[in-house]
Amino acid sequence: MTVKNIFHLSFLAVAVVTLNTACTFEQDEFFDETASLRIIHENQKLQERLVSESSDEKHGWVIQYFVAGTDDAKFEGFNLFGRFYDNWKVTLAGNHRFLRNGNANKYTEFTSSYEMLAEEGPVLSFCTWNDILTVFEDPVDPSAAPRTISPNGEGMKGDHNFVLKAFDENEILFRGERHTAEIRFIPCDRTWEEYIAATNEMKNQVATSTLPNYYVTNGTDTMYITGLYKGVVTYGDRVYDPLVKKTLSCVFTPNGFRFNHPDSLVNNVFQEFTLTEDQTRLLSEDQQTQIIACWDTYIVDHTAVWKIDEESFTDVQAALFTQISAELKKYNANYSLESIGWGQSSGTNKVTGLVLSFYTNAAKSKTNTAGYAMTSSRPAFGQLLLKKPAVEDEEKIDKNMTTIGNKATGLLSLTRQFAATLDGKYNMTPDSYFLPKSALFTAIEGGSTFKTK
Amino acid sequence: MKKIFYILMGAALSLTVISCGSNDDFTETIFDTETPAVDQNAATAPFDQWLYDNFVVPYNVEIQYKFNFPASNLDYQLTPAEYKKSQLLSYFIRYLFYDVYTLYGGEDFMKKYGPRIFHFIGSNAYSPTTGTEMLGYASAGVKITLINVNNLKLWTEDNPYTSADMELLNKDQFHTMHHEFSHILHQTKSYPVDFGQITPGSYDGRDWQKRDSVESNLLGYITQYGSSATYEDFVETLSCTITDTDCRWMHAIVNACLNGGVKEGDKVRVYELIDSLEISGLDDPAKNWNNFVIYKESALNEETGKYEETGRYVPSFPNSDHRTDAMGHAETTLKYEKVTEFKSFRSFLDNWVEIDTSSEVKGINAILKKLEIATKWYTERWGLHLFEIRREVRKRQVNINDYLRNYVTIYDYQ
Numbered sequence: 001m002t003v004k005n006i007f008h009l010s011f012l013a014v015a016v017v018t019l020n021t022a023c024t025f026e027q028d029e030f031f032d033e034t035a036s037l038r039i040i041h042e043n044q045k046l047q048e049r050l051v052s053e054s055s056d057e058k059h060g061w062v063i064q065y066f067v068a069g070t071d072d073a074k075f076e077g078f079n080l081f082g083r084f085y086d087n088w089k090v091t092l093a094g095n096h097r098f099l100r101n102g103n104a105n106k107y108t109e110f111t112s113s114y115e116m117l118a119e120e121g122p123v124l125s126f127c128t129w130n131d132i133l134t135v136f137e138d139p140v141d142p143s144a145a146p147r148t149i150s151p152n153g154e155g156m157k158g159d160h161n162f163v164l165k166a167f168d169e170n171e172i173l174f175r176g177e178r179h180t181a182e183i184r185f186i187p188c189d190r191t192w193e194e195y196i197a198a199t200n201e202m203k204n205q206v207a208t209s210t211l212p213n214y215y216v217t218n219g220t221d222t223m224y225i226t227g228l229y230k231g232v233v234t235y236g237d238r239v240y241d242p243l244v245k246k247t248l249s250c251v252f253t254p255n256g257f258r259f260n261h262p263d264s265l266v267n268n269v270f271q272e273f274t275l276t277e278d279q280t281r282l283l284s285e286d287q288q289t290q291i292i293a294c295w296d297t298y299i300v301d302h303t304a305v306w307k308i309d310e311e312s313f314t315d316v317q318a319a320l321f322t323q324i325s326a327e328l329k330k331y332n333a334n335y336s337l338e339s340i341g342w343g344q345s346s347g348t349n350k351v352t353g354l355v356l357s358f359y360t361n362a363a364k365s366k367t368n369t370a371g372y373a374m375t376s377s378r379p380a381f382g383q384l385l386l387k388k389p390a391v392e393d394e395e396k397i398d399k400n401m402t403t404i405g406n407k408a409t410g411l412l413s414l415t416r417q418f419a420a421t422l423d424g425k426y427n428m429t430p431d432s433y434f435l436p437k438s439a440l441f442t443a444i445e446g447g448s449t450f451k452t453k
Numbered sequence: 454m455k456k457i458f459y460i461l462m463g464a465a466l467s468l469t470v471i472s473c474g475s476n477d478d479f480t481e482t483i484f485d486t487e488t489p490a491v492d493q494n495a496a497t498a499p500f501d502q503w504l505y506d507n508f509v510v511p512y513n514v515e516i517q518y519k520f521n522f523p524a525s526n527l528d529y530q531l532t533p534a535e536y537k538k539s540q541l542l543s544y545f546i547r548y549l550f551y552d553v554y555t556l557y558g559g560e561d562f563m564k565k566y567g568p569r570i571f572h573f574i575g576s577n578a579y580s581p582t583t584g585t586e587m588l589g590y591a592s593a594g595v596k597i598t599l600i601n602v603n604n605l606k607l608w609t610e611d612n613p614y615t616s617a618d619m620e621l622l623n624k625d626q627f628h629t630m631h632h633e634f635s636h637i638l639h640q641t642k643s644y645p646v647d648f649g650q651i652t653p654g655s656y657d658g659r660d661w662q663k664r665d666s667v668e669s670n671l672l673g674y675i676t677q678y679g680s681s682a683t684y685e686d687f688v689e690t691l692s693c694t695i696t697d698t699d700c701r702w703m704h705a706i707v708n709a710c711l712n713g714g715v716k717e718g719d720k721v722r723v724y725e726l727i728d729s730l731e732i733s734g735l736d737d738p739a740k741n742w743n744n745f746v747i748y749k750e751s752a753l754n755e756e757t758g759k760y761e762e763t764g765r766y767v768p769s770f771p772n773s774d775h776r777t778d779a780m781g782h783a784e785t786t787l788k789y790e791k792v793t794e795f796k797s798f799r800s801f802l803d804n805w806v807e808i809d810t811s812s813e814v815k816g817i818n819a820i821l822k823k824l825e826i827a828t829k830w831y832t833e834r835w836g837l838h839l840f841e842i843r844r845e846v847r848k849r850q851v852n853i854n855d856y857l858r859n860y861v862t863i864y865d866y867q
Contacts, residue, residue, distance in 0.1 A: 037481060085496065088495050089866045112533075112536060112866075113496065113866075128518070128534065128536045129534055129603060137532050138532050138575075139532075139576055139578075139579055139581075151576075152579070153529070154530055154581050155530050161522050177522060178522070
């Protein structure tokens with residue numbers, strides 16, 4: 001064998017090995033099918049799921065819908081409802097304030113088309129106009145809508161193309177394709193109008209403009225939310241002028257409410273809150289975070305008069321009540337004491353403290369008040385501290401107390417004695433934990449237990 | 454040895470080929486090969502079938518009435534169109550656009566040159582930053598996007614289409630369609646360079662929207678947008694000729710004759726243009742173009758605090774719901790002094806308008822020259838007569854209620 005032949009054979013051997021190695025096609029297959037087919041099949045699964053929940057025996061979907069909002073305006077979440085049909089028809093319903101054609105805040109249904117798009121992932125597209133949904137992305141000024149529809153080029157930044165994030169038996173999560181609106185589908189467990197009624201009832205129970213502030217607490221740390229009744233809350237480190245704050249939107253549910261996305265209090269993550277059975281608070285999914293209306297500060301700071309129920313009077317208080325009433329008649333025979341409470345008196349030089357409410361005519365159709373100043377404070381959550389001035393020199397009374405007291409000379413002294421019976425620290429138990437109308441004040445240090453009517 | 458080498462080499466290559474081939478197990482195709490052109494189970498099947506029969510088969514055109522997000526313009530916040538209004542607009546496109554060009558251009562004309570896609574947008578396209586509104590746009594001669602479809606009026610026997618409705622339809626949709634289609638035509642067969650040389654110095658691509666209609670017309674442009682670029686000027690000239698109402702044209706003519714630029718012979722040509730446009734009522738005292746007031750404009754000089762004449766006349770047409778005249782947009786720093794009023798357009802043109810002997814080309818003289826080039830190009834390059842197309846479109850618009858009553862079916866979701 002010549003050197004030349006050895007070269008040829010060596011070359012041949014290397015070529016065969018190299019070529020065979022090069023052609024060996026080894027690619028790890030992580031999926032059974034291509035990306036395109038996976039999206040198509042995922043779309044089919046998603047559509048089947050949407051349609052399966054939309055049969056006559058079921059109630060379709062609740063769509064918790066949060067627009068992105070603009071730099072100038074943030075919006076509440078909206079409960080929409082949907083039934084999907086396998087012929088690419090969808091019926092949506094809602095009762096939100098942006099419905100047009102005179103339908104604002106009225107239950108309304110609208111049918112349109114939908115598609116399943118295979119983009120970078122499955123996309124549910126509401127591809128023709130729908131009065132319920134599409135108004136959220138119409139580029140008109142939302143502050144004037146629906147009364148006036150004027151273009152502003154921006155609108156509310158809603159979305160009609162929903163990119164699938166996740167879905168299971170209990171929920172489907174989407175993100176708006178353009179503005180990242182946040183959308184969650186859950187099976188509706190009752191008729192749509194029943195669901196609306198239940199959420200309205202919940203909203204009316206736990207969220208009012210009269211008591212708009214709430215503690216968010218895990219037992220150790222406390223933050224605050226304000227404005228729940230608007231569906232857009234400020235979540236901050238204090239109620240007024242918070243140093244740290246963010247804006248969250250929410251939708252009400254039959255059992256409570258849900259924020260547009262998860263947030264946290266220190267390490268406790270929360271998104272949805274449910275009203276507890278005793279209706280005192282709302283608890284997060286993991287029960288670690290609770291939302292409690294600031295009912296205690298509402299009672300302490302409220303300017304209305306909390307009238308004491310006579311049935312809760314001590315003997316001393318009952319006797320003082322009778323004496324004060326008699327003293328009032330010295331000023332005017334038609335006067336009689338209606339109640340004693342604490343709060344803010346009316347009239348000139350009004351004071352906050354013990355308030356005598358009295359009738360000013362025999363028919364008992366007209367009333368007036370006279371006030372004796374006491375300090376009230378909240379030493380701890382759910383507690384009230386009532387203090388009368390330590391020395392008479394520091395007393396403040398309003399003009400009515402002065403005027404009547406000039407003639408009914410025992411009035412101030414009797415009032416002072418009544419105030420002394422209340423001087424103490426109390427635990428408060430409201431009749432409602434979201435908007436108290438009355439409360440039981442249990443004496444824990446001085447004072448005497450009483451309740452208001 | 455050499456022979457053995459080649460035999461072994463051949464065997465090796467065979468092995469290589471076989472080993473490569475063994476891994477070519479094709480997976481399922483990623484393309485949908487089973488769905489028919491029209492899904493008969495779809496809730497929109499009757500309309501989809503109508504679109505297939507009336508646009509896809511004869512013209513290979515897709516009407517995208519369902520919002521196509523990736524193909525939409527992300528510079529604007531846009532919404533899908535209403536289903537029923539999309540149906541109505543599709544009928545209008547067939548009747549007032551395709552059928553007209555097919556009638557005069559022949560069976561193959563729109564097949565060859567028509568756009569391939571129409572995309573319907575429900576909302577308007579309004580820029581929050583500039584405050585300008587886009588009425589529609591074309592993409593590479595393939596797709597025309599029509600805006601504000603939801604503004605269409607749905608027809609009923611009790612609420613038929615009026616001339617005002619047709620005016621709105623022209624403004625929102627058909628002016629745009631003819632405008633964009635004209636772009637396709639001139640991109641296919643270029644228009645004469647001479648067109649751009651008539652008013653070469655006053656095109657303003659950046660600030661055209663700051664010009665009012667009087668200024669645009671007196672400079673020699675049929676519309677404000679036409680003054681942005683030569684090719685926009687060209688297609689505006691074509692589309693306005695086809696779709697603009699008598700009133701719009703007469704206002705433009707008055708504006709264009711008010712401030713000089715009327716050359717010897719132009720007055721006759723203006724009457725010829727009015728004839729070609731088939732504008733009726735030139736001697737009808739009730740027409741608002743026979744009743745107008747001419748004002749002289751002054752602007753406040755902020756340095757001196759005095760008003761100084763701007764050098765232009767501005768007309769005011771009473772009871773005009775058409776093109777807003779310049780005075781409607783007047784700034785507070787502008788003042789108008791009445792010069793004269795007319796009860797007859799003929800009196801205005803024949804007696805008041807003076808012949809401009811300067812060499813400057815502007816106003817009606819420029820518009821007439823542009824029209825001449827455009828109509829000639831339309832005929833010589835496409836075999837179409839611009840005023841004939843206008844006549845046919847207008848005839849159909851007059852008959853629109855009969856067409857809607859007898860030939861249009863608007864479907865509900867099934």
